[in-house]
Amino acid sequence: MKNEREFFPSGRDEWVDAGGGVAERVLSHGPDGMLTRLARWAPGTTTDAGVIRHEYVEEVYLLEGELTDLTLQQTFRAGDYACRPPGMPHGPYTTRTGCTMLEIRY
Template sequence: MAKPEVEFTATSSVEFRPCSPPIDGLWEAVLARDDANGAVTRILKFDPGTDTSPVGVLTHDFWEEIFIIEGSVTDLRLNQTFSSGDWAVRPPGMEHGPWVSEHGARMFEVRYYQNRD
């Protein structure tokens, strides 16, 4: 099944739930999901003081596109802070994180697998 058809909808209507694996202060609101191919569109929320160090540096087998809507996060590996208006495109296998968000942040994220055809 493809992602559902959704007309403009308030993001406040989507409940934030703990991310997997759970990290204190890290939440996701899934806006659309395609269970057949693993594609996900979500809003990621960092509460003030969130630290993702317990999961370490991340890599994954999907593409990830991120846009920071508000707030900021500091990449501890790069020792660099990124804030609202910054964006990233991460291909499969790219190392990223861990992060700390001193004051909190919200990000728009799209995950997908590239067609191999």
């Protein structure tokens, strides 16, 4: 289970460096790896891990900016959404302008 949190102003917390040009604000997390966060990718960020697969469900909603999937050669923009079951291949990614996304893992 995730930690319990009633409504709070999410903008009060500082952005924390998550590495690789990504900063995050963790909104909620649990001991089993569940996570809800805001992730902000700096302009010019590119993932270098190749195609990504993980063991959890991941939901991503782009709040602002753009993100390009280099495998699909497709650019996604604010308002676009993805839901990835465990093992689903995605990425690698790049962003020319930067982006901010809501990411939920369970």
